[in-house]
Amino acid sequence: MGVEAVGLVxxxxxxxxxxxxxxxTWRTRSAxxxxxxxxxxxVAGNSLWLGYGLLxxxxxxxxxxxxTVPLTAFILSVKLRRG
Known part of the structure; x- marks a missing residue:
């Protein structure tokens, strides 16, 4: 398995x-x-990993x-709105 394949897996x-x-979280509307x-x-760390990966x-x-960023941002948004 190549290096890139390991990263993808x-x-x-x-x-x-x-x-x-x-x-x-979507079903229960609770975080x-x-x-x-x-x-x-x-969210911050994964956003930075995304930026790093792009660079x-x-x-x-x-x-x-x-x-991952949108998934974790969604959970964070529910947490901020509903607790």
Whole structure:
């Protein structure tokens, strides 16, 4: 497996980890169990990873974070609106 393939698989797995939680948040309209600090740091950190991936031309980082940032931002927005 090549280096880029490892990045793509890792990105797919870590991004997929957020899908069930985002779905649950969508269904329940609640992010009560999440720490606000966790969500803020995740959105900021994943946004920076996305920027870094774009600057470096790292397909795996871009692909993963272009999905992860909106997922985590959605959960954060629910947290901010509803607790």
């Amino acid at each position: 890792a990105g797919a797995m870590t991004t997929a980890a957020f899908v069930p939680q985002a779905w649950k 009560q169990d999440f720490s606000l600090a966790l969500l803020v740091l995740l 470096k031309g790292a397909t795996g980082l871009v692909a993963a974070n272009i999905v």
